[in-house]
Amino acid sequence: MADLSVLTGGRAGDGINSAGLLVSHLLNRMGYSTYMYFDYPSLIKGGHNFTITRAADMPVGACREKVDIVLALNQDTIDLHRDLMHDRTVVIYDSGKATADGQGVPVEEILKEEQAPPVMGNSCMIGAFAGAAGIPFTIVEEVFGTQIPRGLEKNLAVARRGYGSATRVLHIDRGHEGPFSLLSGNEAIGLGLLHGGLDAYVAYPMTPTSNLLHFLAGVAEDHPLTVVHPENEISVILMAHGLAYAGKRTAVGTSGGGFCLMTESFSMAGTNEVPLVVVMGQRTGPSTGLPTYTGQTDLHFMLHAGQGEFPRLVVAPGDITQACAWSARALSLAWTCQVPAIILVDKTLCEGIAPLRDGAFPPLPDENHDVPAGGRYRRYTITASGISPMLHPPVPGSAVKANSYIHDEAGITTERADVTVRMTEKRLRKGESLLHEIMRLDPVERSGREGASITLLCWGSTLPVCREVAGNLDFRVVQPVVLSPFPGEQLKRALSGAEQIVAVEENALGQLAMLCARNGITVDTSVRKIDGRPFAVEELERRILEVA
Amino acid sequence: MADLSVLTGGRAGDGINSAGLLVSHLLNRMGYSTYMYFDYPSLIKGGHNFTITRAADMPVGACREKVDIVLALNQDTIDLHRDLMHDRTVVIYDSGKATADGQGVPVEEILKEEQAPPVMGNSCMIGAFAGAAGIPFTIVEEVFGTQIPRGLEKNLAVARRGYGSATRVLHIDRGHEGPFSLLSGNEAIGLGLLHGGLDAYVAYPMTPTSNLLHFLAGVAEDHPLTVVHPENEISVILMAHGLAYAGKRTAVGTSGGGFCLMTESFSMAGTNEVPLVVVMGQRTGPSTGLPTYTGQTDLHFMLHAGQGEFPRLVVAPGDITQACAWSARALSLAWTCQVPAIILVDKTLCEGIAPLRDGAFPPLPDENHDVPAGGRYRRYTITASGISPMLHPPVPGSAVKANSYIHDEAGITTERADVTVRMTEKRLRKGESLLHEIMRLDPVERSGREGASITLLCWGSTLPVCREVAGNLDFRVVQPVVLSPFPGEQLKRALSGAEQIVAVEENALGQLAMLCARNGITVDTSVRKIDGRPFAVEELERRILEVA
């Protein structure tokens, strides 16, 4: 079984993320499934950044504890990562910047001779990597051709010299997968939203969803998509309210701190029934916490944010493909059921890079809101489903009235007890309708061996690592993708027959386990991680075997 | 058994709340326990306002479904409240403004003859009420003497005329209770905070806690208390952070919408360990909802608000006396354990008026933070209890560093995995320490008959109505006053032997029941109310008997 891990490290600001991505693309074109993790502190230049690209002949979505190749753009990369190296780890390093046992690449000399600027140093190292790994240079040419927009010739020249300078130490055969489109989670969410009919995206930058803003702002350069970055998150969500009220499918993106500022208007969506979608990227908290590291600590906050009670959709995709598919569905469901929706992700998923697989672009229902003929339009008409026909201004002859107060069917404020009850009941029925829609969409994913004695229960970005561990240990995995409305029946069914349920979560309190307990599902034991770093495969295996 | 209900009604802006309060004071001085409910829509003048004062020879804290006397300052009071009247309800009305079967009081003529201004009309009606109810006029004099700051003589003269104009229809004997200090919930919270050592209060007006701001602003006129009303709620909680960091015991007050704006800084208190107290008055939601009506819909929002995981104190007092005592304790505990605290109340409690009873001013521990001698002060020193010694600047020779990032013991930002884990564990231990403190304070209240087959489980302002119903039906009542950290053991103990647990809540989802389920406590059935109005005694009785 092929399974290769490549660590690419260097100073922040030196393009480590791009270099790691090129490594991924090379291995992608070689016919492997890849996964890339990007680790960086909160600073712009000078600190240490690294990526780990893993390539295998099966789907992977997590790192292993050791790497096979280290591509060192500086000395730190060698010194800081000794614990990640094994006996046969090959170190390829820029010999002008580091010394090590391994293959030195005289980057500076090569650049000088090729009259190339210093930024092309990474191309030289990538070339050396390809040479050492036995990747045909034609693949380097293919990858550079699509991935390097400027100075292709010169970059290739430099890469060829790096390639030539390397001794072949590995013999990677061609694999049989892909090639896939490699996407970050943010990009996958963006594409999913676009598939779901996104008209507008509004956001204020915040790790780990800033790159979704950047991605969609790029799309908006060439396409009729409205992308706005306003003065703060309060403005973000209120602009979204305005856009959606007037008929544009709108999403916003943020992280915990920014979401806090949105909660008041999130609750407003509960009452005024304006469909909103929030992409919410978790990171290590509380408060500013570790802004560039991961966590799964905001589940219950998302389930309950905002005063008052109202139905909401919370989906927590587990990998790139689910992220794309469920972002599309979230936008579509928010509009069908006129509820606020949260796409709950985290730094691991947002900034990890992996192949987009089948199922990323599900068919979506047409939403048409039949408006009863005759008489004036009433925005909040009471219906059996709890869902009122939604029109947007202009509606000839009618006023469309949205209202944050308790209101009557026409949207006029009321303080009457009976109307308050009827409108609350309408909201509850809308929640039922939403649950009904969810039921049809397989809200609980299962994999691994049916009938296995141990079931790993997980949510969000721990899915791939759980899948791999379950594969290795012959366990089963159950993942509720939808967390609100809670698919209790499906989850119970998926878990039926489980002898031992082990919840795997990247938080301290066991938030999914809490949610299960509330719904009458008992988790037997938990494995938790709280240091801001995602589980490595062997780490999770060890931790599970300790308790299971 | 004496049990009298008096409805006082009139136009908004006509001082109905004050009139109702005078009625309460008269009955208080007559030796009864009183409770006053105030019902008003969200407008300033012209809409309909009413109060219901209930007086009995036992503690009461809720209204009955019918009233015995209607004091009508306008026609609406008679027309709108027919459903509250029974066969023998006595209507006393201003004969210049209304017509009814009952006792008309010629208010306008009396005012004219006494050369009194129109605002004294209410005094005339109060006098008539006292006359009709057989309350000695000396009691009117006593009450007016303490409660009417300006124009006492003229008000008394007018009241005497009203008194004389009334036919005595009731024979209220002197009771044997009190007289008590009658306080609104807001005032009780204010006094509790003052007892707890409050130095500063910061708030932006919002129903139902605006009157706490007004009350404390009044106190600050004569006493060294810092009261600030800044530009918005974000500023409110951040000023509180600054005040508390620099050593002032500070509380803030708001309702759901304002709390939303505070969540980001609430989470900051999780990380920077600055003690904060938030008085959070629930009203009917979601969003603006019914701003002047009640609800218990924000419990889970309070338990989970803010990104990340950190211990917090949430107390939900059930009556005026608990409100005072637990506000004092909340401030004290926030400082002892360096956690953010929420005093979770609602419109019913905040704006209801009732006697303050024994136990309102509990003794509080001295908090002294022993700082290990030698070396520089480290704000976040890791300790077994999770609680670090807290000093405020100036500390000679040391810098006091608060930080919203994950930090080391000195308060310097870190991104290290190991320190992140240690600091998270420190926070968890702090939660344990808080729970330990809570244990010693009787966090679960019980009343009614031990061993009764039916136990009413309630939280917050439904306590008094549950107590009364339990008294009538020979049930038992259990009320967790502290909701976070959850006193699971105590609650289980309090509920042990319960044959049927009926949760009584003013929300649609059964939020306490949900919290119990999560903690392994099963509620058998629920009685819920969602129209923004508190339970009346008979209503709750009926509802319980339907399901129990």
Place this chain on the structure above:
Amino acid sequence: MAERTLITGTQNTWCPGCGNFTIQFALRNAIQKLADEGVPLETIVLVTGIGCHAKMADYLDINSFYSIHGRTIPVATGIKLANPELTVLCCAGDGDAYAEGLDHLVFAAKRNSDITVIVHNNRVYGLTTGQYTPTSPLGFRGRSTPGGTIEPPFNPLSLMLTSGAGFIARGTTRRMKELEDLISRGLRYRGFAFIDVLQICASYFNVGELYDRQGYALSGHDPADFEAACRKAEEWDYNRDAPIGFGLFYRQEKPVFEEQFDHRRLTAADREDMIRAILAAKR
């Protein structure tokens, strides 16, 4: 549309004598005039905050978005962005627009969002029973400041001038005809139109007499002259007694925010092509 009146049947709960009635009439007339000129009524959208002023959303029979306290402006910008054919206006309170949500006001002016903001500046929080606002005079005794405020007011006109607003006016509920005219002009202005309306609060700040005594209609003032507008705006600082000018202080055309977006709709096919192209580049 002929059969539609502009007033809903909802019971009005403003206090007797409240200036909001005047604003309501002025606004209704201004809207009626737009309609008479052929602007379809259903293309007009009102956004309100929370406060006495905000009840306008219930009382006017036009599209409305009754938002939350302090948050009219970004909603209005969102609506205009969604559909530039709509005429979007806000009725905001002074607590609303000058305290709770001040930043939005500054940014809408800065970006020149094509909306009209009418601030019902009664210089008090009406609906929450009379606390001071950013434009209450120094020493104002409200329920949160029983001893009088210790903060002087700021001057919203000056603030709007420095923020880049292209249409800046002040009206008062004591001069309804002029107010109606200002609103009409604001609604027609392409860009961010700001109208501060000194509104009487009959219950908590009843200073009609002051506005009558000190007020005068601007005349001979050139609204194209920025410096002159600054001086004129500074004439009265919302605090001390001084002449209070009513009328248009400043007017200038600027590039409009919402016009700089691509407002075409993507067809479903375009959309899928776009996605395919992006995916191809990532392979």
Place this chain on the structure above:
Amino acid sequence: MAERTLITGTQNTWCPGCGNFTIQFALRNAIQKLADEGVPLETIVLVTGIGCHAKMADYLDINSFYSIHGRTIPVATGIKLANPELTVLCCAGDGDAYAEGLDHLVFAAKRNSDITVIVHNNRVYGLTTGQYTPTSPLGFRGRSTPGGTIEPPFNPLSLMLTSGAGFIARGTTRRMKELEDLISRGLRYRGFAFIDVLQICASYFNVGELYDRQGYALSGHDPADFEAACRKAEEWDYNRDAPIGFGLFYRQEKPVFEEQFDHRRLTAADREDMIRAILAAKR
């Protein structure tokens, strides 16, 4: 105190060439000067937001409150209110103080809170990788505006003038000595002192050359003259090329917010008397 240096041992992670280093040195020197004059170091408190600028909290060995993005100012006011003996200053970013938390800036100026606010105005969001801020020039290409911004910047000095700030200055990291002097004066000013510092961002907005070319030190300008300060502030609009003045634009004494509170501490006995008196009045 002699043994305390003002710099912590924390590893510095600003980019090479970043203007923050200059601000750090200027600030350290200004604080050292205060200390030399007898102000105890432990009475100085620094509040920072979140951003590159904010790392100052880790690097300076003085009391600090490392707050959240956009929220330095109300924290600083709270600290000063709690203890008027403290000298309180903020290091804020331009994203921080001009976008996320603009309202606090206006209100601190309005109420004349006795704090000093230093805005590290690099005209870009540094830490989130180079998006535009409210002072980026029109057309700025950042990662959220790859085609260039469509909003002109606003002028923070003008905004502070209309907001009532009593001390308004502009410095730059290209002129460290002058900057140090401005900070020193700001820290000594009784009231709200605002210093906009045009800071170089080596990674995302490296316009040192522009500030050198267009910059000049104010001279012959009377900071007591409000009108002159307004004109001076308008000389450069943070957008087009124009002379950029550095120095003190405006200075005036005003009543200080925190001085109007009663700062006595209640004894426990006073406290219980007070409660008893209130209870008695409610009986």
